[in-house]
Amino acid sequence: MPAKLILRDQEYEVREGMTIRHAIQKCGINLQSVLATRDGELVSEEEFLKEGDVIKLVAVISGG
Amino acid sequence: MRCRKCDHKAVINMRQHKLALCKEHFPQWVMEQTERFIRKYRMFERHERLLVAVSGGKDSLSLWDILWRLGYQADGVYIGLGIDGGISYSDTSQRLTEQFAAQRGLQLHVVDIQEEYGSTIPQIANLTYRGQGKPCSVCGLTKRHVMNRVAHQGAYDVLVTGHNLDDEAAMLLGNTLTWNAGYLLRQAPVLPALQGMARKAKPLCRFYEREMAAYALVSGIEYIYDECPHAAGTKSIYYKGLLNQLEEERPGAKLSFYLSFLQAKENGLFNEVFSTGGEADDLTGAGGVAMHPCPTCGQPTTTPAECAFCRMMAKVTR
Numbered sequence: 001m002p003a004k005l006i007l008r009d010q011e012y013e014v015r016e017g018m019t020i021r022h023a024i025q026k027c028g029i030n031l032q033s034v035l036a037t038r039d040g041e042l043v044s045e046e047e048f049l050k051e052g053d054v055i056k057l058v059a060v061i062s063g064g
Numbered sequence: 065m066r067c068r069k070c071d072h073k074a075v076i077n078m079r080q081h082k083l084a085l086c087k088e089h090f091p092q093w094v095m096e097q098t099e100r101f102i103r104k105y106r107m108f109e110r111h112e113r114l115l116v117a118v119s120g121g122k123d124s125l126s127l128w129d130i131l132w133r134l135g136y137q138a139d140g141v142y143i144g145l146g147i148d149g150g151i152s153y154s155d156t157s158q159r160l161t162e163q164f165a166a167q168r169g170l171q172l173h174v175v176d177i178q179e180e181y182g183s184t185i186p187q188i189a190n191l192t193y194r195g196q197g198k199p200c201s202v203c204g205l206t207k208r209h210v211m212n213r214v215a216h217q218g219a220y221d222v223l224v225t226g227h228n229l230d231d232e233a234a235m236l237l238g239n240t241l242t243w244n245a246g247y248l249l250r251q252a253p254v255l256p257a258l259q260g261m262a263r264k265a266k267p268l269c270r271f272y273e274r275e276m277a278a279y280a281l282v283s284g285i286e287y288i289y290d291e292c293p294h295a296a297g298t299k300s301i302y303y304k305g306l307l308n309q310l311e312e313e314r315p316g317a318k319l320s321f322y323l324s325f326l327q328a329k330e331n332g333l334f335n336e337v338f339s340t341g342g343e344a345d346d347l348t349g350a351g352g353v354a355m356h357p358c359p360t361c362g363q364p365t366t367t368p369a370e371c372a373f374c375r376m377m378a379k380v381t382r
Contacts, residue, residue, distance in 0.1 A: 032308035035277055042075040042281050044084065046065040060277035061308075062121055062291055063234065063300035 003053035007034065020055055021045040033061045076278050080316035087282050094279045098130050098267050105253040107265035112221035114138040115262070117211045118164075118172070120157025122280040122287045123226030125164050127268055129285055131224070132168055138224070140165055141214045143207055144176035146184025149293025157288045164285065173218070175210050183380055186294075191380050194372075199294045202376070209373040212363055215262040227266040230273035233318045234303035236325055246353065249334050253326070258364045260357055272318065273304070 005012040005023055014023040020036045024045065034057040036043050049055070065074045067086035074084035085093055101107070108114060114131060118124040118140040131138040142161045147153045158174070165172040178184045185203045189195025195202040215223040232251070239247040253270075257263040268276060280287050295301060310317045355364040358371035365371035370378070 030305070030308045030312060032272075032274060032311050033305070035274060035281065037281065042087065042278055044065050044074045044077050046074070046077050046084070058277060058281065058289070059291075060122070060274050061230070061301060061304050062123075062273070063231070063295050063298055063304060 001052045003049040003051065003055065005029075005055050005057055007057040007059065014049060016049045016051045016053065018049055019045065020047055020049060023049055023055075024057070029057065034058060035060055075282065076275070078272070078275065080272070080311075080319050091279055091283055094126075094271065094275065095130055095134060097270070099134055101253065101270055102265075102267050105265075107254045107267060108136070108222045108224075108263070110136060112137070113219070114222050114224050115173075115211075115215045115218060115220040116140045116224045117207070117226070118142050118161050119226075120159075120161045120288045121226070122285070123228050123231075123268060123273070123276045125161070125226075125285050125287050126276050126279045126283070127224065127226040128164070128170070129168075129283060130279075131267070132170060139171040139173065139218070139220070141173045141175065141211060143210050144174060144178070145203060145206075146176075146178045147186060147292060147294065151290050151293065153288070153290060153293055156290070160286055160288055173214055175214065177206060177210070180210075181377060181380065188376070188380050192376050193379075194376055200298055203294070205373050205376065209361070209363065209371075212261050213361070216260060216363075220262050221257075222263045222265050224265050224267060226268055226276075228268045228271050228273045228276050229318060229322055230304050230307065231300070232266070232269050233307050233322045234300045236322060237303045237307060238299055245334060248325075249329075249353070251325075252329070258355060260362050261364050269322075270319070 002013045003016045005014055005027060007029060012027040014026060020043065021031060024031050024034065031045060036045055037056045037058055038053065065077055065084045066072070067074045067089055068083055069089045070086060072086040075087045076090055077084040114136055116124065116128045116131065116138050118128055128138060128140055142158060144158055145154050162172060183191065185206060186199055189199035189202045192202060211223055235251060239251065253266050255264040307318050353366060355366060356368050358365045358374055360370050360374040363371055
């Protein structure tokens with residue numbers, strides 16, 4: 001079972017074994033614009049994805 | 065990746081500082097750095113009364129939390145803008161701000177724009193030339209006016225805002241692309257008080273937006289995740305996106321852009337711009353820009369007549 005990244009209502013399936021940073025980049029998301037969380041806890045983007053991982057990305061950019 | 069300070073698992077890696085920290089040491093580091101910036105830029109002292117402009121977002125609530133934990137006398141002001149956008153944006157942000165203040169026993173001033181002026185921000189935007197297609201301009205002008213007024217009326221020494229480095233760098237990029245010398249000169253971590261206007265300070269001006277969101281998450285601060293419905297497509301978000309592309313390739317680029325600007329200003333880069341500027345009045349803004357009290361509201365303005373806010377509101381209430 002692959003890992004999953006979720007940003008707002010978008011879901012991205014990614015391979016386990018790569019870092020969260022790498023997965024975010026693969027999905028075309030700028031790392032500077034998000035934070036990664038697992039079960040509501042902040043996790044470093046340098047962590048490796050495990051099988052079945054669900055990483056929720058929190059958008060951090062605001063403005064206007 | 066391990067925490068630099070204790071070897072526990074890191075929750076954030078700040079590549080621009082080559083620093084990874086765990087969930088215990090990261091908020092501690094943010095607080096230490098905030099204190100350092102407050103002192104470095106001589107923003108305020110512990111005996112002074114602060115008014116924090118709070119929106120219910122991550123930056124302002126985190127700032128209020130940090131100042132409270134550091135032992136500063138900090139009250140808050142929340143401005144109800146009347147923005148719904150199908151997500152009850154203003155209602156939710158007010159609820160979260162009130163909840164935050166109540167949990168910590170902090171004093172919060174609430175100003176409802178519709179109650180005070182008869183119209184919400186989207187309504188004012190529809191009624192004015194300034195607001196056509198850009199409600200953010202009306203919103204910014206109104207918020208600045210109300211924050212200054214509450215700070216002045218409450219005799220606060222300093223009005224403190226939660227602008228982070230991404231906000232500052234985006235503003236700097238925008239003003240540099242148009243070489244707006246007046247705005248460039250007024251952009252600073254702290255602006256001195258003027259007659260009728262409290263000193264202004266931005267203690268978070270050297271933290272990345274990402275770091276402030278991380279502080280809020282790690283500290284369990286409940287903030288409004290939704291973006292303001294009017295913010296999509298704004299220039300500031302566009303500039304932030306451009307700067308983040310640069311940051312991805314060159315960690316520290318945003319910080320360097322902002323800090324080099326501050327250094328250049330300190331070295332006198334813009335001094336000549338204003339050496340032939342307008343005549344000085346009894347009120348003098350940053351860089352010697354002449355300011356005058358608005359005949360209607362009394363707040364300092366660069367125009368000799370009514371300030372931009374009073375001119376705008378005259379059209380709304382006419």
